[in-house]
Each structure stands twice: as structure tokens, then as C-alpha cells.
Amino acid sequence: MSTEHVNQPTREIGQSGSKVPVVGLGCMGMSDFYGGRDKERAIATLRDALEIGVTHWDTSDMYGPHTNELLLSEVLKTERERVFLATKFGIMRNEKGEWLGINGRPEYARQCCEASLKRLGVEQIDLYYLHRPDPEVPIEDTVGELARLVEEGKVANIGISEHDVSLLRRAHKVHPIAAYQGELSLWTDVHEGEGNVIEACAELGVTFVAYSPLGRGFLTGAIQSPEDLADNDWRKTNPRFQGENFKSNLEIVQQVKAIAESIGATPAQVSLSWILAKYPHSVVIPGTTKSKRVRENALAAQVELSGEQMKVLDGLAKNAQGGRYA
Ligand SMILES: NC(=O)c1ccc[n+]([C@@H]2O[C@H](COP(=O)([O-])OP(=O)(O)OC[C@H]3O[C@@H](n4cnc5c(N)ncnc54)[C@H](OP(=O)(O)O)[C@@H]3O)[C@@H](O)[C@H]2O)c1
DSSP states (O other): OOOOOOOOEEEEESSSOOOEEEEEEGGGGTTTSSSOOOHHHHHHHHHHHHHHHHOEEOOOTTTTTOOOOOOOHHHHHHHHOOOOOEEEEEEEEEEOEEEEEEOOHHHHHHHHHHHHHHHHTTTTTEEEEESSSTTSSSSSHHHHHHHHHHHTSSSSEEESSSHHHHHHHHHHHOOOOOEEEEOOTBOOOOSSTTHHHHHHHHTTTOEEEEEEGGGGGGGOOOOOOOSOOOOOOGGGSGGGSSSHHHHHHHHHHHHHHHHHHHTTHHHHHHHHHHHHHOOOTTTOOOOOSOOHHHHHHHHGGGGOHHHHHHHHHTTTTTGGGGOOOO
């Protein structure tokens, strides 16, 4: 397995002056939600990612919960300066992983930030997101406290995830929002029309960080039947991975594969390259537990799609069957 450095263009995170390579690494699946987890392999993958040049790492206190941040700390111990480190707070889970709701209260934000700094073993988080909106707490209050964490040097940049456009605008008035994290892929390009959050990001100078850019693995063609997933894999509960939806969605993958074959790329690379070409203010954080896939995904930054191919790919999301979440 080659860990040779892959050249990638960089893009700025918001207007922060910090630039990251366009393809980063989602670390969630190393500790939670998806099958095939292996701590030693995950640590090796994180180390290899740095050699390959994949330095924007995305985690959250709720992945595990907590164990994903602890996993990253194993590498950050010696490699802190090489990583652009993003984590999140706001989704509460207990140690069994049970869902306890959303919390955007200022005192909770501070408490979580301090706990994440400790678990990660770092003095500053490069990008700190509110993971979901808390309907009980005005966004101004949460972002106001995050701004104080910036003043204190505990956080360098503020992000929000899965908020609507009006919340984004309100948040941005309190303190510049450097990044917005939302689901975006060939089967989830749902941000068109009124309230288009991707357009609002472009207008405000906010980077759109595309999560699940491989359709949680589906768009790569590696998952051919629901039976390919372990029984405890979260995707089994996701409507897109079930029954008739699954079968119908395979037609999307067929089209991605056909384009990939025609240009000597892989479906994963075509999926990532499409996002980066369509949205110049985006970066992607594909998740993988495997070094060879970190490299394959990074090479997407070098794949070029023609206008005709972009047009075909633009048309795929409208055919996706099933909701993003149950
Ligand atoms: N803000 C939010 O609410 C939110 C929600 C979900 C995710 N996220 C973040 O976004 C990151 C990425 O999303 P995701 O992990 O849900 O989905 P994803 O990146 O769309 O897909 C991940 C899946 O694809 C597989 N994969 C990766 N590269 C591949 C390749 N080249 N060929 C074949 N299969 C490949 C991985 O399996 P292997 O491990 O076996 O390679 C994994 O099962 C997460 O890690 C997390 O940091 C954020």
C-alpha cells in the first residue's frame, strides 16, 4: 500500500486564512455506526493519512460516544501540528450510546469544549461545530459562547451543522461562521431552491464541508445488497439502504460506475470530484477505516469531469429513493 503524498489543491476554511486540502478524512466510522471497526488499523490509517497529505480530520464528541476523539488523541500526541482538527458538540448520548437529545446551552458548549480538548489532548480545536440546532436555545446564545471560546484561544474557528439558512445568517451575525457541515453527495443534492444553504454559504464566505460524500459508502458500488452490512450496522436502519429503495438506488451507482470506467477513475473518485467541481466553496470529508481508500479518495482531487459528465451526475440525486434518515 503506497502512502506516497498525493498533491491536492487547498481551499480556505471560511475567511480564516487556514487552508485545507480539498479531500479530508471523516473519522466517525472508525469508532461508531458502521461495521468493520478495528482500533489498531484505524490508528495506522490516521498515520498514513498524514503521509498521504489528508490532514483535515473530522470527529465529534458523540462518535463512540467519546471514543473517536480518544482514538485521534493517540496520533495527535505526536502529530498535532500536522492536523487541521474539527470536532463537534450538541448531540447528547450516554455511555451506552443512547440518544439523550440536543443541547446548545452556552454552559454546555463550554463544558463540552473543555472535555473535548482534554480527550483530544490538544490546546486548541481548529474548527468547533454545533452539531445540530437546539430549538430551545437562541443560536445567538450558543454562538456567543463559542465566540468567547475563540477569544480564549480554545477554539480557532466556529462551525454549524444541519442548520437552516436563517439560523446560519443569525449565527454569522454574532461571529463569522467559518464552516457549515451538511450532507452532500450524488444522491443528496437537496439544497436547491428557496432556503438554499449552499448558496447562502457562498454568499457569506462560509466553507461547505460535505459529509457522507460517498452516500455512506453506497455510491462507491462496494455495497451491493443490504446483506453486505453487519446486523448492527446503523445503515440497516437507513431508508435508502432498505428493500426496494436499495434496489432502485443501485441504478444510480451503475451510472456513476459507467462514468468512472470511461475515465479510468473509481466511483468514489467520481463522487468526490463532482462535489468539488460543482461547489467551489466546498471541501469533502469521506470516511474510511482503510489507508488504501484514504489514498484513492485523495486522488479524487486530480480527477477531471467533462461538462457532459457533470450534467449526467447532476441529474442523479432526484432519482434517490428513501429519506436521508429514518
Ligand atoms: N455532521 C453530521 O451530522 C455528520 C453525519 C454523518 C457523518 N459526518 C462526518 O462525515 C464523515 C463521512 O461520512 P460517512 O462516513 O457517513 O460516509 P461516507 O464518507 O459517504 O462513506 C463512508 C463509507 O464508505 C466506505 N468507503 C470510503 N471510501 C471508499 C472507497 N474509496 N471505496 C469503497 N468504499 C469506501 C467506508 O468503508 P471503509 O471504512 O470500509 O472504507 C464507509 O463505510 C464521517 O466520518 C463524519 O466525520 C457528519
